[in-house]
Amino acid sequence: MTSFKMRDDFTRLCETGRGGAWGVVRRLCCSASVLLAAPFMGDVAHAASPEDTPKPSLMIMPFDLTDNALDERPGTVQDLRHWVSVLPVEIQKDLGDKSAFVVHTADVVAPDFHGLTETYQHPAQCRPCMLALGRKARMHYILIGSVEKLSTLLVFLSVEIIDVETGKTVAVNGSRSDGAVSAIMWTHIAQSLADQIQHVHI
Known part of the structure; x- marks a missing residue:
């Protein structure tokens, strides 16, 4: 006064x-x-x-894929693997600058990630491995995701955002998609995941 x-x-x-x-x-x-x-x-x-106030960095790791549909048609299997492999890029594209993070894909640690496939059938399920890659890329957070195909049409997706420094999960989400058998449907899946990430505030 x-x-x-x-x-x-x-x-x-x-x-x-x-x-x-x-x-x-x-x-x-x-x-x-x-x-x-x-x-x-x-x-x-x-x-x-x-x-x-700079945004924290978030690296989207390659999604893990488990196919329990027993649909061995070459074209179907190949398409599924392709759609899952491009999910990080599609999510990054859909997010743009609309999220609370500066979003990266795992390109900078791709050789290290692919090297893990010699030891792990599902590298993304090795949490310490993913955190080590996040630290190597100097990220604040990493996103690990999994896609589980339960039947010809039914797919379950889960995503988890982890603090690289503490190793703690700060956000987790799961969703189900029916009819994930076309590029259009997988585009919608990427948009849905991007929308979920957009609403995460650390």
């Missing part, structure tokens, strides 16, 4: 000063107040700018 009162008295001094020498003092004081106030106002605006 005292500082506000001092400001009122100083303002009154600037506004009611007389001419002559007092007028010169009044003009110098008022000019100094503007010069002193400008940097402070600038700092306040700078500190309040949302652009100064």
Whole structure:
């Protein structure tokens, strides 16, 4: 309260000063107040700018695929593997800059990820492995996902966002899709997953 009162008295001094020498003092004081106030106002605006708070990084790892449909038709199996493999890129594309994260795919650690396939049938299920790749890429968070095909038409998807530093899960979601047998349906699946990620706030 005292500082506000001092400001009122100083303002009154600037506004009611007389001419002559007092007028010169009044003009110098008022000019100094503007010069002193400008940097402070600038700092306040700078500190309040949302652009100064960088978004945390999120790396979408390749999705794990489990096919229990027993549909061994070559074209069907090949298409399924392709759609699942491009999910991270499609999700990143759908998100754009609309999420609370700066979203990356796992391209920078792709050789390391593919190297895990020699040891693990489902590398994404090796949580320590995924966290190690996240740390290597200097990410704040990673997203691991799995696709389980239960029948010719029924697919279950689950996603989990993990804090790389602590190893703790910060968000998890699961969904079911019926009729996931075409590129259009998988486009909708990617959009749905992107929408879920968009509403995650750390």
